[in-house]
């Protein structure tokens with residue numbers, strides 16, 4: 001079941017997303033799945049400006065670049081510290097360890113998720129319909145896995161690094177199956193560049209060619225979109 005909330009822009013989306021977050025908390029949610037990227041920043045801003053107490057709660061992030069330490073300025077762990085954890089600490093915050101070997105880290109992360117079932121998972125949406133680092137073609141049955149970044153992603157990321165040799169070629173990401181285990185999912189998308197992905201996610205066939213279409217099979221999904229992102233819906 002997908003419930004769609006239309007908002008005017010990302011700031012309004014942050015307020016609507018904050019309400020979903022605060023409602024989950026009020027209903028006893030203990031574990032929050034979190035995402036990086038530009039989309040969730042307005043929710044994190046609302047959270048950091050609120051009086052919510054997360055000091056007894058747990059967070060589990062979706063993904064991390066392989067090879068980057070938690071304190072590397074381009075790591076997702078660093079991003080989370082900057083936007084949320086430093087201002088609103090959780091009791092425990094898990095982000096995949098980019099320096100750990102793939103086999104042990106992906107297994108360890110699945111165990112963390114099994115031990116801390118996610119009550120509410122926040123997601124952004126890629127222009128090609130990806131969620132987490134699960135690109136089109138990823139099997140819906142995938143748990144936490146090592147992902148090869150596409151050449152276009154590597155090139156797009158290069159501007160953030162001193163030289164191209166530093167740009168990670170791999171990442172660790174929760175899989176589609178890991179994400180689908182969450183009790184409730186909040187996915188947000190803003191801007192015209194996301195309009196095709198939004199339409200495919202909500203109205204298209206459920207297909208591994210569009211990772212976010214898997215969410216049609218989840219019992220409790222909230223979609224927050226602005227008018228531009230909603231512009232290709234029927």
Ligand code: F6R
Pocket residue numbers: 034035036037038039040062063123124125126127130131132133
């Ligand atoms: C982030 C993540 C990605 C982003 C997606 C959208 O942890 O896993 O799937 O959510 O690429 O990115 P933005 O929000 O920057 O448009």
